[in-house]
Amino acid sequence: MGSSTGHPLSEIILEFLLHHLRWIPVCFILLPLSFIYDLITRARNRLVHYVNSAPRAHDRKVAKIQGEVREWARGDKKKKMCNARSGWSTMSFRYPLYKNTSTLISTNSLIDILEVDEENRTIRVEPMVSMGDITNYLLPRGYSLPIVPELDDLTVGGMINGCGVESSGRKYGLFQHICVSYEIVTADGSLVVAKKGTEDAESQGLFYGIPWSHGTLGFLVAATIRIIPCKPFVKMTYMPVGDFKDMTAKLQSESTVSENEFVEGIQFSQEMGVVMKGRFSDGPPKNGEINAIGKWHKPWFYTHVEGIGKKNEEVTEYIPLRDYYHRHSKSIFWELEIIPFGNNVLFRWVYGWLCPPKISFLKYTTFGAVRRIYERRHVLQDMLIPLTDLEKGLQVFHDKTNIYPVWLCPFNLPTCPGFVKQKSGRNVLYVDVGVYGVCKKDDYDPKKTTRELEEYVRSVEGVQMLYADTYMTREEFYQMFDSSLYEWLRVKLNAKDAFPDVYDKVKKEARF
Numbered sequence: 001m002g003s004s005t006g007h008p009l010s011e012i013i014l015e016f017l018l019h020h021l022r023w024i025p026v027c028f029i030l031l032p033l034s035f036i037y038d039l040i041t042r043a044r045n046r047l048v049h050y051v052n053s054a055p056r057a058h059d060r061k062v063a064k065i066q067g068e069v070r071e072w073a074r075g076d077k078k079k080k081m082c083n084a085r086s087g088w089s090t091m092s093f094r095y096p097l098y099k100n101t102s103t104l105i106s107t108n109s110l111i112d113i114l115e116v117d118e119e120n121r122t123i124r125v126e127p128m129v130s131m132g133d134i135t136n137y138l139l140p141r142g143y144s145l146p147i148v149p150e151l152d153d154l155t156v157g158g159m160i161n162g163c164g165v166e167s168s169g170r171k172y173g174l175f176q177h178i179c180v181s182y183e184i185v186t187a188d189g190s191l192v193v194a195k196k197g198t199e200d201a202e203s204q205g206l207f208y209g210i211p212w213s214h215g216t217l218g219f220l221v222a223a224t225i226r227i228i229p230c231k232p233f234v235k236m237t238y239m240p241v242g243d244f245k246d247m248t249a250k251l252q253s254e255s256t257v258s259e260n261e262f263v264e265g266i267q268f269s270q271e272m273g274v275v276m277k278g279r280f281s282d283g284p285p286k287n288g289e290i291n292a293i294g295k296w297h298k299p300w301f302y303t304h305v306e307g308i309g310k311k312n313e314e315v316t317e318y319i320p321l322r323d324y325y326h327r328h329s330k331s332i333f334w335e336l337e338i339i340p341f342g343n344n345v346l347f348r349w350v351y352g353w354l355c356p357p358k359i360s361f362l363k364y365t366t367f368g369a370v371r372r373i374y375e376r377r378h379v380l381q382d383m384l385i386p387l388t389d390l391e392k393g394l395q396v397f398h399d400k401t402n403i404y405p406v407w408l409c410p411f412n413l414p415t416c417p418g419f420v421k422q423k424s425g426r427n428v429l430y431v432d433v434g435v436y437g438v439c440k441k442d443d444y445d446p447k448k449t450t451r452e453l454e455e456y457v458r459s460v461e462g463v464q465m466l467y468a469d470t471y472m473t474r475e476e477f478y479q480m481f482d483s484s485l486y487e488w489l490r491v492k493l494n495a496k497d498a499f500p501d502v503y504d505k506v507k508k509e510a511r512f
Ligand SMILES: Cc1cc2nc3c(=O)[nH]c(=O)nc-3n(C[C@H](O)[C@H](O)[C@H](O)COP(=O)(O)OP(=O)(O)OC[C@H]3O[C@@H](n4cnc5c(N)ncnc54)[C@H](O)[C@@H]3O)c2cc1C
Pocket: 201, 202, 204, 205, 208, 416, 417, 418, 484, 485, 487, 488, 489
């Protein structure tokens, strides 16, 4: 039986149930499971740090990975290789189909922090270490990564081989720009170190080629990343702004203030947004306000910001550093509306300590018709465009999707070789325009609308984050991304037989 909307009646009923009743399994099954899972992994990590077993285990794990790659190299090479991490545990709405037909290499055992070098201000980690693990480990020691992508479960491997962006980007760039070296197992099983600033052109080439390569040049087995000293609080100033023009001007002016450690914007409607600037702080002065936004009973961060925007008054408060870094975790940006009363004060006090559910568990339980329903209307896109184009860009997103809030994260894009290469010969301020939510426009069509957005982004020399759905053709994809260094590295490292091309990993047909 069909309906006037063209969708089977069963799906319409399911859509209704999904909207109104998905909170039941989420609250009674996924939340307790997520909580227990996190408790166990935290206890395990503490023990590993305490007995300091990670560095020894690392060599064993890498040798095993090299052995697996060499075995593949001795075989018929009919299948290509990819990471064994299961598709449901990755931070994208999609399941990578190529994992079903590839030889899986066990990089998923690489989950530990290896060492901190306080003298050189670096940390060496395995790629499956998450942002939550790093903040739990570094902040009590008075250090932080210069860029901490905000969702706890994002991994170092994903941030380097994909892309990582955060509100300190106006100062430090993207996640790849705070990395010092990568340890890579290449297609023949050798372990090579790609290091920034060495004399060796090959090592340099690989260093610039790894970011955004999605595991198609080799397997990352460890990364050395810069750390910076930090303070226990962020002094946050919320500055309400008006329309797109106002937002663009404010983000531009705040992004060029060198004292600002963090700059971020959220546009809540065509008429109202809020720009936030943050600086490290030892704590509030007498009578200053501390807002521990990460506490279980506190309102969701973006609703707190929206409240300030509506009052149209500048507000300054002090946020504990870890709460700041993971400010969007508790409500998964604005995606936790799966629990419609999740921000209700009663729910927060009684049940909020179990939140949020793990994104991977939500993904695992999104299948069949539920998945199709999400796909029809749910938009998840991050487009990185020059900040000077933001006003027009916001208008384009408004016309095509009309989804709010819109996340705005300025970052510096330096001129250096690689997959994402801007051609001005100087550093340029870009901004991540993040659109997450349900599109209520009648003429929304996932493919058509996304292609129109992609075309606009290409026209301003922007790029699309590749965890999201991309509907570009191969030609369009390589107009957006620069393949010159990448192609050379693929040949040089014999990667063509061993790994698919990036486009073949991220194109729509490769992901379900
Ligand atoms: C650090 C690095 C090392 C490379 N080493 C080699 C190599 O030894 N042999 C090879 O065939 N290809 C090498 N390449 C790849 C080569 O740049 C590309 O395959 C292609 O030739 C670039 O063409 P293009 O005109 O599009 O690049 P362009 O956009 O002109 O160059 C890309 C960037 O790479 C730099 N670059 C180009 N060649 C080198 C080099 N040899 N050493 C250091 N920097 C370079 C340029 O200055 C520029 O910043 C290297 C690339 C880089 C970034």
